[in-house]
Amino acid sequence: MPTYTLKINKKSVxxxxxxxxxxxxxxxxxxxxxxxxxxCGISQCGACTVHAxxxxxxxCQLQVSxxxxxxxxxxxGLSEKGDHPLQQxxxxxxVPQCGYCQAGQIMTAASFLKDNPNPTEQEIREAxxxxxxxxxxxxxxxxxxxxxxxxxx
Amino acid sequence: MxxxxxxxxxxxxxxxxxxxxxxxxxxxxxNLFTACKPNVKPSVDIENLNFNDFNAFIxxxxxGYVTIYSPNPExxxxxxxxxPMIIAEELDVEWDKVHVVQASLDTKSYKxxxxxxxxxxxxxxxxxxxxxxTAKQMLVNAAAVxxxxxxxxxxxxxxxxxxxxxxxxxxxxxxxxxxxxEIPENATLKxxxxxxxxxxxxxxxxxxxxxxxxxxxxxxxxxxxMLYASVLRPPAFGQILESFDASEAKKVQGxxxxxxIGDKVRSFxxxxxxxWTFKLxxxxxxxxxxxxxxxxxxxxxxxxxxxxxxxxxxxxxYQNDVLNKxxxxxxxxxxxxxxxxxxxxxxxxxxxxxTYHSPFLPHNxxxxxxxxxxxxxxxxxxxxxxxxxxxxxxxxxxxxxRDINEIQVDMTRMGGGFGRRLYGDFVYxxxxxxxxxxxxxxxxxxxxxxMTTGIYRPAIKYRIAASIKDGKITGYHLKEAAIxxxxxxxxxHFFPAGCIPNFKVSTQNYKSDVTTGxxxxxxxxxxxxxxxxxxxxxxxxxRKDPVQLRLELLQYVKGTTDERIQYSGExxxxxxxxxxxxxxxxxxxxxxxxxxSAYYSHNTHVAEVAEVELKDxxxxxxxxxxxxxxxxxxxPTGAINQVQGGVLDGIGHAMYGDxxxxxxxxxxxxxxxxxxxxxxxxPKVEVHFIQNELSPSGLGEPGLPPAAGAVANAIHKAIGxxxxxxxxxxxxxxxxxxx
Numbered sequence: 001m002p003t004y005t006l007k008i009n010k011k012s013v014x015x016x017x018x019x020x021x022x023x024x025x026x027x028x029x030x031x032x033x034x035x036x037x038x039x040c041g042i043s044q045c046g047a048c049t050v051h052a053x054x055x056x057x058x059x060c061q062l063q064v065s066x067x068x069x070x071x072x073x074x075x076x077g078l079s080e081k082g083d084h085p086l087q088q089x090x091x092x093x094x095v096p097q098c099g100y101c102q103a104g105q106i107m108t109a110a111s112f113l114k115d116n117p118n119p120t121e122q123e124i125r126e127a128x129x130x131x132x133x134x135x136x137x138x139x140x141x142x143x144x145x146x147x148x149x150x151x152x153x
Numbered sequence: 154m155x156x157x158x159x160x161x162x163x164x165x166x167x168x169x170x171x172x173x174x175x176x177x178x179x180x181x182x183x184n185l186f187t188a189c190k191p192n193v194k195p196s197v198d199i200e201n202l203n204f205n206d207f208n209a210f211i212x213x214x215x216x217g218y219v220t221i222y223s224p225n226p227e228x229x230x231x232x233x234x235x236x237p238m239i240i241a242e243e244l245d246v247e248w249d250k251v252h253v254v255q256a257s258l259d260t261k262s263y264k265x266x267x268x269x270x271x272x273x274x275x276x277x278x279x280x281x282x283x284x285x286x287t288a289k290q291m292l293v294n295a296a297a298v299x300x301x302x303x304x305x306x307x308x309x310x311x312x313x314x315x316x317x318x319x320x321x322x323x324x325x326x327x328x329x330x331x332x333x334x335e336i337p338e339n340a341t342l343k344x345x346x347x348x349x350x351x352x353x354x355x356x357x358x359x360x361x362x363x364x365x366x367x368x369x370x371x372x373x374x375x376x377x378x379m380l381y382a383s384v385l386r387p388p389a390f391g392q393i394l395e396s397f398d399a400s401e402a403k404k405v406q407g408x409x410x411x412x413x414i415g416d417k418v419r420s421f422x423x424x425x426x427x428x429w430t431f432k433l434x435x436x437x438x439x440x441x442x443x444x445x446x447x448x449x450x451x452x453x454x455x456x457x458x459x460x461x462x463x464x465x466x467x468x469x470x471y472q473n474d475v476l477n478k479x480x481x482x483x484x485x486x487x488x489x490x491x492x493x494x495x496x497x498x499x500x501x502x503x504x505x506x507x508t509y510h511s512p513f514l515p516h517n518x519x520x521x522x523x524x525x526x527x528x529x530x531x532x533x534x535x536x537x538x539x540x541x542x543x544x545x546x547x548x549x550x551x552x553x554x555r556d557i558n559e560i561q562v563d564m565t566r567m568g569g570g571f572g573r574r575l576y577g578d579f580v581y582x583x584x585x586x587x588x589x590x591x592x593x594x595x596x597x598x599x600x601x602x603x604m605t606t607g608i609y610r611p612a613i614k615y616r617i618a619a620s621i622k623d624g625k626i627t628g629y630h631l632k633e634a635a636i637x638x639x640x641x642x643x644x645x646h647f648f649p650a651g652c653i654p655n656f657k658v659s660t661q662n663y664k665s666d667v668t669t670g671x672x673x674x675x676x677x678x679x680x681x682x683x684x685x686x687x688x689x690x691x692x693x694x695x696r697k698d699p700v701q702l703r704l705e706l707l708q709y710v711k712g713t714t715d716e717r718i719q720y721s722g723e724x725x726x727x728x729x730x731x732x733x734x735x736x737x738x739x740x741x742x743x744x745x746x747x748x749x750s751a752y753y754s755h756n757t758h759v760a761e762v763a764e765v766e767l768k769d770x771x772x773x774x775x776x777x778x779x780x781x782x783x784x785x786x787x788x789p790t791g792a793i794n795q796v797q798g799g800v801l802d803g804i805g806h807a808m809y810g811d812x813x814x815x816x817x818x819x820x821x822x823x824x825x826x827x828x829x830x831x832x833x834x835x836p837k838v839e840v841h842f843i844q845n846e847l848s849p850s851g852l853g854e855p856g857l858p859p860a861a862g863a864v865a866n867a868i869h870k871a872i873g874x875x876x877x878x879x880x881x882x883x884x885x886x887x888x889x890x891x892x
Contacts, residue, residue, distance in 0.1 A: 098565065
């Protein structure tokens with residue numbers, strides 16, 4: 001199997017994987033970074049959201065062979081001490097129920113707030129609509145994103 | 154210093170699970186035999202499990218920090234936070250010095266390590282309090298011995314014991330001595346007015362790990378040398394494996410082996426050992442074993458399999474047809490009968506009859522089913538997300554013909570349960586695979602596996618008829634036609650039973666090849682909608698306000714001597730009034746349409762006001778106000794989250810959940826063809842609790858059943874259309890309504 005050099009959370013790592021392996025499974029199985037979750041495998045749920053050069057993407061759709069030369073950020077690398085304003089807001093609001101989708105929600109929100117630091121309620125709802133929360137903690141996700149936006153402004 | 158001779162002695166006689174732990178401190182186990190005897194049976198049959206005694210482990214370090222082992226599985230219902238809060242309250246420690254750890258399955262120490270029926274808090278309440286209070290008393294007694302004073306003259310609070318002279322000892326200072334004292338009986342419990350943790354907001358104990366992506370869930374669980382297995386199951390319900398060709402699968406990079414399983418399941422079934430958690434059929438299945446998840450998934454896709462069946466495979470049309478025929482027929486089990494419904498109907502001024510239709514629903518836990526198993530000669534190690542770990546151990550022991558003491562089950566956090574993980578099919582598959590390979594293996598499912606080989610909420614139809622005479626509801630007949638099973642035994646005694654003099658509940662089912670089971674608020678998840686929607690029509694017919702109609706009906710059940718009645722007329726009345734008040738019932742703004750609903754389930758009373766507005770001519774739910782009586786609210790932030798989630802789950806599935814079969818195969822396979830509610834479709838949900846000091850009941854489910862009824866009633870007010878089928882969206886979209 002071929003070896004690929006990836007840039008993940010500002011570190012260069014070598015992985016050996018089949019060329020068509022989604023980044024999601026490289027992260028989870030090869031690199032033991034399991035914060036990025038598997039939910040659907042077809043980019044419908046957002047649980048596997050990571051940043052590629054700062055933009056939120058679905059890691060289930062990015063093949064490892066195409067992931068070289070991209071700066072990848074996962075939930076593990078979003079902040080050094082777990083204190084990104086979104087992570088803080090998530091704790092303030094006590095967002096999660098089961099918690100499984102939340103890393104993906106936070107990654108989507110982080111990318112969104114970078115582009116739109118002062119979003120309206122409707123903009124938050126539109127930006128976050130690609131991420132499913134089966135427990136439907138949606139009211140709190142909306143609130144936490146708004147609080148994080150305030151913290152960041 | 155007092156000279157009172159103390160009566161406590163340090164003895165090893167009553168030593169119970171006391172052991173020094175690495176890093177200082179001590180672990181105390183409390184064996185409480187009489188701690189919890191619920192006086193009311195839980196509201197669902199699956200909950201009729203032993204729950205006479207209960208243990209919890211408390212670990213107190215020398216520095217006073219406390220570890221509390223949370224006994225029950227955490228599926229997102231919040232018990233990993235709320236159950237330890239109850240222990241910590243009575244133990245009387247500062248919550249921020251408590252560290253919570255998920256306990257493993259330990260049937261000797263804990264009882265009812267199960268997540269289901271919204272019963273963890275209700276059934277755990279007394280025992281958890283006793284556990285904390287007993288530990289506190291032992292710590293006080295130990296300090297008294299050390300001081301040589303009467304324990305009755307000492308007090309403890311916030312982890313510190315103090316005597317009459319003002320001397321102080323921390324819990325950590327006396328924990329070793331305390332652990333070897335006799336266990337006092339009937340330790341004094343706090344009065345609710347003395348609570349300092351219960352009733353305050355404690356954020357999810359795993360929150361740091363969740364927001365930083367630490368391994369928590371079953372899918373995150375790994376062991377050295379673990380292999381990954383993907384199971385190819387029959388694509389249609391009613392099929393079995395005929396033959397398969399694995400040559401292409403074996404060429405996939407990373408695929409190690411392709412095997413079949415099924416023998417262990419068949420011999421288990423042949424021995425008649427099955428129980429309610431066991432939903433597997435005896436077909437052979439093909440298993441691709443690989444070095445990693447991707448290879449296992451790819452390998453499975455490359456299997457060429459032939460399937461056969463010796464009977465006709467079911468379509469949704471057929472299933473609907475059978476259910477309709479049941480409703481039109483006269484073969485029913487009578488589940489409750491008061492008065493004479495037939496006579497009431499014959500003498501009525503008017504009889505109203507409506508039929509309500511629901512599809513099957515998959516659970517769609519966001520974390521797909523998965524489980525780890527490592528079967529060795531010494532033991533069987535199982536780890537992962539399952540709501541019924543005790544059954545997992547029992548079944549695997551029977552399947553593999555192992556001693557139950559050789560089975561170890563570790564519980565991970567679960568990415569949702571919703572009833573799906575009550576059934577351990579994936580555990581049993583993992584165990585059979587590992588037994589065959591004699592290697593550690595994790596069974597992993599894709600979304601398609603989960604959605605198409607599920608254990609679904611069965612399709613159900615309700616036909617409800619009511620008779621009206623002289624402006625009053627005189628008779629009521631509820632008929633249920635369902636797939637595989639019917640409503641649990643206590644449901645016929647839920648609201649409105651007891652409110653109408655002539656009342657009857659009749660049920661019937663047909664056995665399908667499609668596997669079905671509990672789905673968040675089983676039966677009531679649709680029955681609540683059907684009945685509460687029907688009541689809206691009755692109110693309209695009687696020209697009464699829907700809230701007023703319900704309050705009038707409840708007068709008949711207040712003070713009832715009928716012990717079968719599960720709910721309280723008074724509590725339901727108060728809940729309805731609170732919802733009406735907080736939801737501003739009857740005073741909606743221009744362009745806002747309100748709907749009302751109230752339902753009792755899982756020992757909790759809930760009433761909801763939904764608000765609908767028209768946007769582009771279509772009704773949109775913009776707000777729901779829920780009033781809840783669950784007794785004491787242990788953890789308000791968690792409680793609100795549960796109710797909000799339940800309401801939105803109820804609305805989401807009623808609006809969009811659509812699942813059908815063609816030739817025994819599910820048509821909907823993933824989230825591109827199966828719609829779940831999303832954030833931009835969600836209303837704001839406001840939650841209010843009745844304030845009382847009654848023992849708490851659960852909240853994982855009861856917010857859900859009334860939600861769809863409130864929405865349907867609001868939609869009717871907005872557009873004048875009654876909805877008899879779910880999902881609503883399918884029937885609303887047929888024509889655009891001009892607002």
